[in-house]
Amino acid sequence: MGQEQNAKHCGNPTPEGRLSFLFRRTDRQLRRCIEKKVNHTGVYQSQHRLLMHLNHHPNCSQVEIARELEISPAAVAVSLKKLESGGYITRETTESDNRTHRVTITPKGRSVIERSEQMFWETEKAMFEGFSEEEMQSLQQFFERIYENLLRDQQKEE
Template identity: 45%
Template sequence: MKEELVSRAIAGMITTDRMHKSMIDAKINDIGLHRGQHFILMHIAEEGALASQKEIAERFNISQAAVTGALRKLETDGYISRSLGEDNRYNRIEITEKGREMVERSRKLFRETDRYLFSGFTEEELLDYISCLEKIRANIESYRKCCGSGKENL
């Protein structure tokens, strides 16, 4: 019986994750960004001018070429500006006012979406849900330590 419940739980997590990802992608596309561009823009907003192309590539586990393409599009659309760093070895990446407005717009959109997703949940149910997720994450980390395989940060 427990094996059947575990299978249902895994199927539920996967289905819910896909539905959430699809919904978020649609919301991001509606405001004129691609998922990867959006994550990079949010990261730049949080890191400020400290973000570098190399650091972004490492953070999101993507190629520097993919980062270059996303940054080029964000710059063309006026969300970021790039300038040569002080030592002429790297691009300094900064968010523009238009970029900050897009970040705030998307944060508002996500807050509204999150509120809708968890409408009808009591505070206790949310705390139970968080507790379950933390247990699953701890089990994954434990599995990685004992059994190896898997990337450290997915």
């Protein structure tokens, strides 16, 4: 079945519906590509994002991580616990506040970060192969507008 027929088959007869279907399908394919590449590292895709965020923002709090990655503080806590038990990070309680932990990436974690960054770069390069600079800029602007539209719509609902 062709892409357009497949989109219509999924109950999306409008242009917005077809584009939304293609967006979700592309997102699923990107996730599958990344998951396949990072699967052998022993770290889940969401944990890779967290590790790389920690690498770029070494002294941030769990609340800051949650806000930046747009996930719940509880999800951050669970991921940090799994990363710690896997030997990818260490957490030490700070002297000034027993509730605050200083997170340090271990050599094992650094190795995963280096491999992950390479894998993500390769995936991004493949994803945008054949796109001109102008097309990339247009696509960026479109995604930013889509995001802002969705954010505005969500705020209306709240």
